[in-house]
Amino acid sequence: MHSLLLLCITFYVIYKYLTRNFDYWEQKNVPYIRPKPFFGNICEVFFFRKQFAVQIAELYHQIQDRMVGIFILNQPFLIVKDPEIIKHVLVKDFDIFRNRSIYSNENIDSLSANFMFFAEANKWKILRTKASPIFTSGKLKNMYGTVGSIVKKFVNYLTEETVKTPILDAREVCARYSMDVVATTNFGVDAACLKDKNADFYLIGRRMFDFSYENTIRQAAYFVAPFFIKFAKLQTFDRHVYNYIKHLTTSQINFREENDNYRNGDIIDILVEFKRRKVINDMIFEVLRKYPPLSLLDRKCSTIYKIPNSDVIIEPGTPVYISVYGLHHDEKYFPNPEKFIPERFSKENERNISDYFYLPFGNGPRNCIGKRYSIIVLKLALVEILSEFEIKTCINTPLKIEYSPKSLTLVPNKNLYLKFKKSAIHF
Template identity: 40%
Template structure:
């Protein structure tokens, strides 16, 4: 764990190194004094994530007792609360809802092009993408305009930076949420800056209050929440591109909730044991992706050629806990790219690295 503890590598790259070091379908590691199982076999991964999901329903990452707001995030939620929340959120991502959001996302794409037109020259591509996605999420999830292309210091963009940009505070706290959960609870470490969650909470509830008072509809997440709040019984129950090379999450994690025997072996995954899936290792495995360091989008021209008997391409996860916003994210990405590429040529600058360092 030394490389992780000293922040000389990322968890995803660390697991990939282990992945590359063996031909076995799975192997064990110790994280401090706790044994973890790491899966390589696509067939076994499919068993854990899909077929036998009932034995691996929860992620290992901490849902903090000292922060009710963060522990209620669907990504961190544990069963049975997750099983209650997930079905109630899926209606926002139906085909009809996404179709209704398209004009909103398209208008944000137009504003992005206006911004680029006014500021032609060298740009940090990540920042432009972050402005676009922040505006899309703010409008489609919170029902407000975050004005990231109008104000370089927009408050919503500040929140995004505080959560996702590398800072020592983020590195220490968020690593503790995966590997030192006892300390994270004891020291009341926050996964996200408190001011950021407070700001988002205040914005969220002010918009909900306005919608309830005016009966306005926005075809967004707020509509779902407002409808849910009208069901008192339910409210009491829940207590209110590049994705192969650079996946959003470079690993997946599950915790075994019942003794589970690995098919074809005498090995039992004991209840409570963490199970990790090194997505970065799978996505760079030459067995599945020849010349893995090359960006070759044409390799995905036949979608049926992947994930047949097993799972090895998992940019959004898989199974019942697959990312709930997968189609929303893909739609936003496509709209953003179409707008930029329809009007501008993109070239690398002398400062652009040929190999992206995480």
């Protein structure tokens, strides 16, 4: 009898402890979604039933207001919805929101703490200043040659593969292409991901983004449960990935120091070609609208802050989310949001699109440093492939893309089979 009473009291104390913050948004007069004990508002994410950013987008749509209060475990998070507030968070009041809410600790994981994406404000400033010159127009132009030669290999690969079967998994072939580009332009090595099915670099990439339960829990904890990271001393990526990247980086630095004549070529003619085809631009922008790979932006407030044009005051340390997926699928900004309409981004329509609700690369001083580079890599590949192949859906193509609940970025949970046919006419 005594032990039952003790058990009940223990449960009650734990319950009280874990729900102690649940009146936080009510007290601040912020519209909020009632949380569930222990999980807050993201119960389905915990049971791997929903992708994290998609769940946040659903919470975004549940309340029609300028902001929504939610809870992750028992911690209050604020989703800001109004583009005017988003502008303040990302740009105007950047000094207050310089940090991401994602956890970063050099003692536990020096690799991720030194990644610009994760780095805390002081370290971030140094890293960003050092990296910015790499992405100037001139430097990017020098990369065209290198990327162009990988595109040629990509086309050859598709040609050889389509002789065997016309149906290919677009997700897999695109992953091989992008890994070859990353290996060559970032590390200066030919990783041969297109040539060799079992190339080391490809397998390591898969390991980083192939979501076992262990990987998912490790990476999700960086977002939502820093106490668990501290307690279990978890690193963002597993040890094998960490050692591989460290080795590749140091060996390449040594190689460059010994061979200072290493240079890239140029294929400006391809760029001239795609400039003429603005429609490819619009297609890329529309793909990034419907399927923004990083569908959630996060910032952490560093001081007492009054949300512009409201009476809401948030405290230092409050995590602030911007639901890119929610904004990109909001009827108010993109009518008929589930429909693929590249013309939304045409010259005549582009003035209707604001940088504060179309955010595939974020915005402000902490936006994506690789934005222009990624667009070049995408365009070069698309222009070449579309001029060589007709691509159609086939019986195995999923009608609707669903996302892996185990991935923090937006990743389809099924193979994307498409039918490739060599074009009779080349551009």
